[in-house]
Amino acid sequence: METTCSVLSREYAEPMAGTAPTARGWLLIEHPGPWGAKALTGSRGLDPDIGRAVERAAAAAGFRATLIRSTGRTADLAALRTVILAWTEPGATWMRRFTVSSAEELRDLDFAALAGPVEPAIGEPCTDPVVLVCTNGKRDRCCATEGRPLAEALAHRLPGHVWEATHLGGHRFAPTAVVLPDGYVYGRLDPDTAVAAYDAARAGGMRIADCRGRATWPRPAQAAELAVREDTGETAADVLRVAAPVEHEDAEHVWTVRVDHVDGRTWTVEVTGRTEEPPRPESCGKGFGNPLSMLPRLVTPAH
Template structure:
């Protein structure tokens, strides 16, 4: 079987604007095998699994994690990681539990808004790397993800294997916390560089799929501004407005395919703004979204323009 990641790499499919969307991540250690639908098919209490699966509707994305090498006994205390990814308010909290059903008592709406309610303790040991390795969901994640997770762990990085974080065809994929940036087509060298930069409070554009706290057009817009300005500070930018535009209405949007967006990105410490024109197109030739799937045109975010703006009140 041809790996879906090979087809995506061969056609140089764009990574920008492909990250899973979630402002808050809830990660539960679950040793042993994972099913294709991990939260409800991995020996986890079914009531808890369904509860965590439904959390996505509130803005909290849940996943299962395990240390590389599949160590850990099923009866041991489980690690729980909770992370919020908004710029200027990103954090990771960690705790251990002997009974994962305690997570049923979490206030998911509050967590989605960035209020951890004193859960656990602050994680201050640098960036956390989550590498997708769920081969039951997609073959690429096992074939490419597991070796990467092992290499990062061996190099001393705080690394976990994780279940689905989106984008099989960009394997090996990695999510970094607390900032919530997703990455694709990583090697041990490129991933190590990313983690070293994040530890210094800096991020890089190469290999980045976007920051998960934003929707896909906004992810692409933020990365485009970083490329346009060479801004590396991990929390320097925020999205302050997004307007949908119609290709058939108005001369300023006549060149846009439908749908399109005007995304306003700003520096958090000044009045500098940029308006980014983003359109949704397709990547051709057609390719599979995952191993074994039919070849289809894949959605992509195309940045058409980045325009500096003068903020109101600035002379």
């Protein structure tokens, strides 16, 4: 029997810090499905040309386009679709919700004007966080076998705040989820830890355990932020700012990252990319490879 990518990742104790997708903003489009492996261009009932155009326009403005659906909902391609826009930058997080009759309406949106940090006036504000659980088995079977049971459990415990999603990256960390609008991504979740992540976000915080990083930042910066949080125990979501990683000229996959607290403290973190051994599939059905892990080290304490 073939061993799945998520089982191997757990067995090899692959670090999760710094593995979140990078996205300052998120565009969530309700589409009951069924979904394809490349959701916006390969899902039934969604014109691939429209999906491609929306995906490209959203990405150019900093939004990651993702299809979502309610757990257990039967497909109704004629119904109004919920659309959620979220922005994840610390101090400028927001989330807006509106409806469209078809994805074609989204092609005419000016995503550059809707991008943060200023909250747009479109739709209505979302006052509570939402949890997206990756469940797209066409993308990776671990997302179906691990993600769908989690989504179903959360739908009962957090009714109205949970969506299934097509692709969050990091299938080998399934079940994986992102909590918006802050954009913290988590892996290897169970219902209790997922609810804890939601509760932390609702209280203005995040959960250090099980966190893969804040999608706002590139991978080395995600790992640097989590290193500071683990060292200090700081869990307030919006108190840390992370500068762009500076890669060392004399060493490949080594970065210096500055992390600032709103209270004036500053840390310097060195992040090293380590090629993981032995080779393993980073996604089910793909060939063997060596994932690059982000290993942070505090160089200077807060000052």
